Structure formats: C-alpha cells, structure tokens
Amino acid sequence: MRLSTKGRYAVTAMMDLALHDGKGPVTLADISRCQGISLSYLEQLFAKLRRQGLVKGVRGPGGGYRLARSADAISVADIILAVDERVDSTLCEGREDCQDGERCLTHELWNSLSKQIFDYLDGITLAAFLSRPSVQAVIERQNGGGEGKGEHRMHVV
Template sequence: MRLSTKGRYAVTAMIDLAIHDQERPVTLAEISNCQGISLSYLEQLFAKLRRSGLVKGMRGPGGGYRLAKPSSEISIAAIILAVDERMDSTLCNGREDCQNGERCLTHELWSRLSDQIFEYLDSINLATFLELAAERDTPESQPREVLREENPVCFN
C-alpha cells in the first residue's frame, strides 16, 4: 500500500482540527500556514471531507471548519477513504488479474496485508491519536498546554 500525499495531508489537517475542536473553528489558511500544505490543495481535500460528513464549515467572522462528529468517532481509515485513497497493496488493485490477466501467486498475501492495514487504521481514531501523541516525551508532542504557551495557533 502506498499512501499518497493526499491521504497524509488529509490526516494531518484533521488532526489539526481535532486539536482545536473544543476551542474554535479553524480556517484552511491557518492549517495551510501551520502544516505547510497548499491552501488550494486543502480546499480540494476539505470539499471531499465535507461531502463525507467528517467536517462542517462555519461561515462568517470567526468561521472556519470543525469536526462534524466527536474525534472519538472519526477513524484514520475513514479520513483516508474520504479523500478517495485506496488501501490496497496488490498490484492489480484487487481485481485478481495481476499476472497477465490471471491471479498471481502472492495475491492473497498482499490482499491480507491490505486488510490488516485497513483494520489498524480503522482502529485508531483522532481522539486516540491525540492521547498517544500527548504521552510521548518529544517536544513536538508535548501536552497541549505546553504547546499553547509556545505557539497559540500552530501545534506541529
């Protein structure tokens, strides 16, 4: 399985939203600035995330985006699927025509790997991820209070 930039950026942006979710809506410009993701690319991703019911837009002054569900109900797999990413390690995209139109000898191995990857990513939700990140001792994942003192907008 190869996770493209689209999937990685979508997960990163959703984690950024989850960090701020109890405080205020977050603008795409803020996410772009903090995470180094192109604003136009974020607009494309958020259109898909909105259609999938993962985010909701808030208009007007102080507007931006918020999670459409509690962070505990949004899995990493759901985010990746929402932006049309495939989670398939087979060469044939699951069609079983890997070798000259026939199923290859290792198709089942790669298919099961794809299933395991999906199950793992589906078992991690945004809330769980934030809890895990807060437990680590590295500076980039210090508890929110420490990060808020250093930079009130960006939590890299």
C-alpha cells in the same frame, strides 16, 4: 500500500482540527500555515471531507472548519477513504487480475497485508491518536517556548 501525500495531508489536517475541537472553528489558512500544506490543496481535500460528513464549515467572522463528528468517532481509515485513497498493497488494486488477467502467486499475501493495514488504521481514532504520550510530547514541544498566546502553532506530520 498506496498512500499518497493526499491521504497523509488529509490525516494531518484532521488531526489539527481534532486538537482544536471545542475551541472554535479553524481556518484553512491556519492549517496551511501551521502544517505547511498549500491552501489550494487543503480546499480540495476539505471539499471531499465535507462531502463525506467528516467536517463542517462555519461561515462568517471567526468561521472556518470543525469536525462534523466527535474525534473518537472518526478513524484514520475514514479520512483516507474520504479523500479517495486506497489501502491496497496489491498490484491489481484488488481485482485479482495481476498476472495475465488471473490472480498472481502472491495476491493473497498482499491482499491480507492490505486488510491488516486497513484494520489498523480503522482502529485508530483521532482522539486516541492525539492522546498518545508521544503525540502529546510533540504538541507540547511545538506549542512551547512561551509563544502560545492563543496562536495556532501545532504541527503534525
């Protein structure tokens, strides 16, 4: 599977938005600071996410980004595809020309793995992932220590 930093960062940023859904827009600067992702990189990712209808921008004071759909209607696969990532374990990117222009011996194996990975990621919504006890524990730990006071502190990696 070829999942680059682009896909991982897009999922992380969208998780951050989902965590703050209903609390107002989140600025890319907040996401950048809290998630350790460069602001210019986030701007590129959010242009793609906006074009695919996953986020919407809010202008003006207090503006930023919010989810364009509910967190239970956005899968991890939706996010990865929106930023032009592929969930593909084959060497030929699914073209079946892996060995001298023909299908290789193990193409079916890697193609099946790709489908299973995609189906897994497509079955996980932002809301479902955020509701996992292990994720809630990380959020609680990162927001703990009495420093919450409305600060945007959640780190998802």
